[in-house]
Amino acid sequence: MRRGKEFLRTLGIICLSLIFAIVVISIVSEDPISSLKAFFLGPFTNLYFFGNMLTLSIPLMFTGLGFSAGFVSGYFNLGLEGQVYFSSLVATILGLQLGENNPYLFILILPVLSFVVGGSVSMISGMLKIKHGISEVISSFLIGIILIHLANSLIEGPLLDENSPISATPYLPKDLSFPNFEAFGNLHLGILFAFCSILIMDVVLRRSVLGYEMKLVGKNELFSRYGGVKVERILMISAFLSGGFAGMAGTVDILGIHHRMVRGFSYGYGWNGIAVALISRNRPLFIIPASIFFAFLEVGSQMASIFGDMTPELSKMIQAVVFYLVTAESIFRFFKGRRR
Amino acid sequence: MKGSIFMDHHILMKNVWKKFGEITALRDANLMVKRNTIHAIVGENSAGKSTLVRILAGIERMDKGEIWISGRKVKIRSARDSLKLGIGMVHQHLALIEDFTVAENLFAVGMDDPLNIVTKRRLRQNATKIMERFQMNLNPDSKVSSLSLGEKQKVEILRVLKDEPKIIILDEPTSLLNDMEAEDILRMLKSLKMEGKTVIFISHRLDEVMKVADEITVMRNGRTIGPFNKSRMSEEELFRLMFGEERTEFEVKYDESKTGEKILEIKNLRYDQKGRVLLEDVSFTLRRGEILGILGFSESGVDLFMEILFGLRIPSGGRIIFKGEDITFKDIMDRRELGIGFVPADRRRVGSCLDCSIWENVVVNVRKSPKISGCFFLNTNKIMEYTTKVLRICGIATMDPDLPAKSLSGGSLQRLIIAREILGDPDLLIFQEPSWGLDMLSLQLLKDEMLRMKNEGKSVIVSSKDYDEFVDVVDRFLIFHKGKISSEFLNDGRIDKARIVEAMVGKVEKMRG
Incomplete structure (x- = not known):
């Protein structure tokens, strides 16, 4: 019964945000009907748009999964953004240096590598928390910001492709990229990676001793x-998984879409991942619909700007509303739980 | 005339029903409390005692029934309503803010005068004043987190008393306290009565009920029997009303020839905190088939010792040898795997996870055993089977294992924890204040289990603040005072209680408080 209530509350949040979208479009648009139609139905009118929506949801699935992997054990990873960005840069560098000879092998190696890089970055904050009692909320956030700037300076400096009109590295070797499902726009193999990761986490959390211990610690x-749970070890594992999934988010995006590191390509994946995780209430399977919902807002806004007279920033406004609502609700729940 | 019954009683609860989901907590319960008396409510675990008074305090709402206060029919919809009617309730579970000082907990929360500037000095003065009035000496500036459970309970009681309620309800006010502290509280109840207040209190301890109560209501399965006038009741009769059966007597004497090899050896254990020595020179050995009782008041070091023994704290010096292995610095998982179990005193934070489901609480100590899991994956069927078994043992077979543990009553939770640790089949089981919240029948069952373990060649350590609580099963008593073992008594069936108490308070010095 409690689950039903939670589900209703989540549904309420989603409905409120959509109502907000309707209100904004109705006020701003000269031709609200066609803008609304484009916003709500656009992503479903053909396979191409639909595929792009799914593509957009892939990194969110990873970051959402990353946030909840930490959150179940009470590890609050606010460094997702930096972990996404930095690990994909490391993966790109490695791909550029070594990927030429063995591209097919590196398609598998690079995601794993970025998992390890993201996880290790996150474990620094875990270590600081365990050894020195420094809150991971602060340390992961700050480390994340440092890494973003570090990565940017590398992209603008030694790694910059001089021939490119935008700030980006050179392209990865041609075969070092995910195969793509032609009919579905940009949709690429990464979505299978995402589904598998989510399924594995779901089984681990619900069915394994490790998952049981993680939830207990949280x-x-x-x-x-x-x-008898080794709390420190569980926290470190959680921190690793959390940063690891975040690390994969960027690399999968690069291998699937950009094929090179573009400055700022991951903007917002980390933060939206937190909202996705909060909406899904830390049940991995629900991360799939939650990320697709977020991607829908994004694509819907693009549609409304192409076929109507809205700006694509509409999606940011609605996402912000969702973000406020879910975090407010979580904070409320957190304090309510504390008062007991 | 009918009217008179309403006028005579300060509080009258008539035909009260209350259901929690499937479970009926109160069936046609009645409570009749005369003005200016001490009224005790006694009964087994989950008999509905707490629910009944919680309705009066406005925390729960009844499904059906009437409440009359001073001859007027009233509706109590919230705690605020109840407060307006002059009813104050001291809860069973502590709800203090740990990081605040005693004075802050007493007054800073819910200040009635928002414009007045709260100064530390004023808080302290107010706190001192009220503590003097009720003859409790606590330091108003000490942080609540540094207080013992007993002292916290005192603060909790004071917090209610400061609102000057006419009717005071106390839900198991003495369950946390040692004998002397409990005496304090009982004396206070009497003085409250002298001041013209009406007192309702729930208790498991029949002896203290017989000591202070004027009238007694007995509860069983959500029904009420009574009120009875105390002078016309004996403890035996009350016991029979509560359980419907006679108490069984145990004859146990220490017989050294029956004990086996050494299982536990403590050598010069020591614990310092911020330069203060809290535990020193603790050495003893325990053999298989022995039940060891450890006695001591709040700050004697007993609780500290128990926590060190199980690995919740690391000692500053000394050695713990279990089955020939040095486990001083081993972590709790290793201790559990070697065969040590622990029932902690703080059952709501350490012994259980209230926000976790019941099954998650039940399997914690067997999660890696083949009973529950392969090496990595949990086996859902086995978990449900095992949990159902534990729930049946606890007498709450109808509970849904997926419900959160906080839906269990205090007594049921304690039984669940005890059952879980016993089923973990340890060679050494450590009980810290296990009688907490247990009714007499459950306590008796616990003693049976201890004896069974003893006969199987396992060992038990049990700490208690009541020296005679486990006297019928314990082979040997160690008495802690000021962080040291002050004396040791073999239970040869002729223990002199006076000598034990003397040892507990330290022969020369007077007890603090």
Whole structure:
């Protein structure tokens, strides 16, 4: 019954944000009907748009999964953005240097590598939390920002492709990219990676001793310790998984769409991932619809700007509303839980 | 005439029904409390005692029934309504803000005068004033987190008393306290009565009920029996009303020849905190087939010792040898795997995870055993089977294992924790204040289990603040005072209680508080 209630509340948040979209479009647009139609139905009018919507949801699935992998154990990873960006840069560098000879092998190696890089970055904050009691909320956020600037300076400096009109690295070797499902726009193999990761996490969280221990640590650290759970180790594992999935988000996006590192390509993946995770209430399977919803807002706004007279920034406004609502609700729940 | 019954009683609850989902907590319950009396409510775990008074305090709402206060029919919809009627309730579970000082907890929360500037000095003065009035000496500036459970309970009671309620409800006010502190509280109840207040209190301890109560209502399965006038009741009769059966007596004497090899050896254990020595020179050995009782008041170091023994704290010096292995610095998982179990005193934060489901609480100590899982994956069927078994043992077989543990009553939760640790089949089981919240029948069952373990060649350590609580099963008592073992008594069936108490308070010095 409680689950039903939670589900209704989530549905309420989604409806409120869509109502907000309707209100904004109706006020701003000269021709609200066609703008609304483009916004709501656009992404479903043909396979191409639909495919692009799914493509957009892929990195969100990873970052959403990353956030909840930490969150179940009470590890609040605010460094997703930096982890996404930095790991994909490391993967790109490696791909540029070594990918020429063995492109098909590197299609598998690079996601794994970025998982390890993102995970390791996140583990720094985990370590600071365990050894020195420094809140990971602050440290992961700050480390993330440092990494973003570091990556940007590399892209603008030694890695910059002089021939490119935008700030980006040279292209990866031609075969070093995900195969793409032609009929569905940009949709690429990465979506299978995302589904698999989500399925694995779902099984781990619901069915494994490790998942049980992770949830226990998140809910009551004292009790976990008393029960013989090695709390520090679980926190580190959570931190690693959290950063790891975030790390994959960027690399999968690069291998699937950009084929090179473009400055700022991942803007907002990390933050939207938090909202996705909060909407899905840390149940991995729900991350799929939640990320598709976020991608829908994005594509819908693009449609409304192409076929109507809206600007694509509409999506940011609606996403912000969703973000406020879910975080407000989570914070409310957090304090309510505390008062007991 | 009918009217008179309403006028005579300060509080009258008539034909009260309350259901929680499928479970009927109260069936046609009645409570009749005369003005200016001490009224005790006694009964087994989950008999509905707490629910009944929680309705009166406006925390729960009844499904059916009437409440009359001072001859007027009233509706209590919220805690605020109840407060307006002059009813104050001290809860069973502590709800203090740990990071605040005693004075802040007493007054800073819910200040009635928002324009007045809250100064530390004023808070302290007010706190001192009220503590003097009720003869409780606590330091108003100490942080609540540094207080013992007993002292926290005192703060909780004071917090209600400061609102000057006419009717005071106390839900198990003494369950956390040692004998002396409990005496304090009982004395206070009497003085409240002298001041003209009406007191309702729930208790498991029949002896203290017989000591202070004027009238007694017995609850069983959500029904009420009574009120009875205390002078016309004996403890035995009450017990029979509560459980419908006679108490069984145990004859146990220490027999060294029956104990086996050494299982646990403590050598010079020591614990310092911020330069203060809290535990020192603790050494003893425990053999298989022995039940060891550890006695001591709040700050004697007993609780600290128990936590060190199980690995929740790391000692500053000394050694713990279990089955020949040095486990001083081993973590809790290793201790559990070696065969140590623990029932902690803080059952709501350490012993259980209230936000987790019941099954998650039940399997915590067997999660890696073949009973529950392959090496990595949990086996859902086995989990449900195992959880159902535990719930049946606890007498709450109808509970849904997926519900959160906070839906269990205090007593049921404690039984669940005890059952879980016993089923983990340890060679050494450590109980810290296990009687907390247990009714007499459950306590008796617990003692049976201890004896069973003893007969199987396993060992038990049980700490308690009541020296006679486990006297019928314990082979040997160690008594802690000021962080040291002050004396040791073999239970040869002729223990002199006076000597134990003397050892507990330290022969020369007087008890603090």
